[in-house]
Amino acid sequence: MAEQMFGKVIPILPCRSMNEQLDFYQSLGFEMTYKQARPNQYACVRHPIAELHFFVLKELDPAKNYSMCYVNVDDVDTVYETFCESLKRNTNRIPTRGYPKITKPNNLAEDRRFNLVDPSGNRLLIGAKHAVPQSNAEQQPYVTVHASKFKNAFETAYRLAYAKDDPAHAAKVLDLVLPGMEEAPLPLRYRAVILRADIAHLLDENEAALSFIEKINQISLSHISLSAEEHHLVQEAAKRLEELKAVLMAGQ
Template sequence: MATNPTGKTIPIFPCRSIDEQVEFYQALGFELTYRQARPNVYACVRHRISELHFFVLKQLEPSASYSMCYVSVSDVDDVYREFRERLKKAYGKIPVKGFPRITKLNDLVEDRRFNLVDPAGNYLIIGQQHAVPKPIAGGPNEAERTTKFTVAYETAYKLTYSKEDQAQAARVLDLALGKSAEVSAPLRYKAFVLRADIAFSMDDLQLAKRYIGEAGRLPLSAEEREKASAAADRLEELKSSWA
């Protein structure tokens, strides 16, 4: 019989610099609870959502890191807002590329989540479980759910926002967009915005602007625009990146 866990799990992450790690997490609002210099360099930080420990691995390459953990919270929107505000105060802007970075907040089938990637490349997937499974934010409606274009869109969405595999997401979506399939205007609009988002994250600003333009030129009725409201919000965020 399944039971609720009563233990406590504390991730122990590698980093290249304890100073860099501690400064980053303190900027997010974590408290430094322990630090040692000998016999090995080690530090512990704590926030209301989690406790994290760090050790030094000098040969670590952040881009090659596989370290990650899932942090389950009951107020993901509040945590996301807090971390974005603190990152903007610390860095002068919200870091969305490179190391460190924070992704946008998204609804997936199982939860509402965002990813926080620290200077060492460690991933914190911070999410709040849905009471019941739900369609991904900005996803297709029931009538569109069985088409190949729909499958491609949902796959690219998950690769982008859950796996952060933008290169594969781009390949999947480009293949779908390159075909002249019958697709509803709201779903095509969402696909254009997603492709712009992928391009932006891959530093292909010219392509990002192209798809922002494609989305902006697509005629949508008031009802269709309402169906694509989440994508429209993301489009405005992308536009503001060049403001």
């Protein structure tokens, strides 16, 4: 029998400024465990969920940085809340756009996750796998043919906005089907318009976001019967709507 082996992966990520990088991760609650200035700048940080190392690449453009790392955790919502509390305590803000930023947790086919993008554009995908495996149809939203083109467009836009962090592409996908979405089931239309409002906010198009919120107010689900799954999905969307309203009212 082969001897069992164990290992540990430690990402080594680029940054444009070591001080900026360390300040951000320490504001999240990471501990700096090592730092050197010569012969090259290098540093290490550690948190219960991950250990990360950094080197300086002064010409790095955060918008063109494709470095990423998936961090598997037991409870993604606890990690998210801990990071947000630490950011608010140390910086008095929770960045949701630009560099750095932290997105809200979202349910995808394979996991529940949020994205953490640091000042240099490195992306940590922090997720927890679903306890119950999804069906093959649910795991392949890009290629599966759904009974409804509206559902297909919604799932694709949702993944682009929240998993791929590409709200501009997500907006294009939804805008192709929204004009004809009166034919779609009301719960799906409700979730799609909320998603489009959130995408507008992610694109810093707050006037458009408010316009989509007005359209949401015209959709009433009170007279229809929802399945348990639909009820859960609608509740999740309604929570996101209230969060979005609060952010827009605060002028952020």
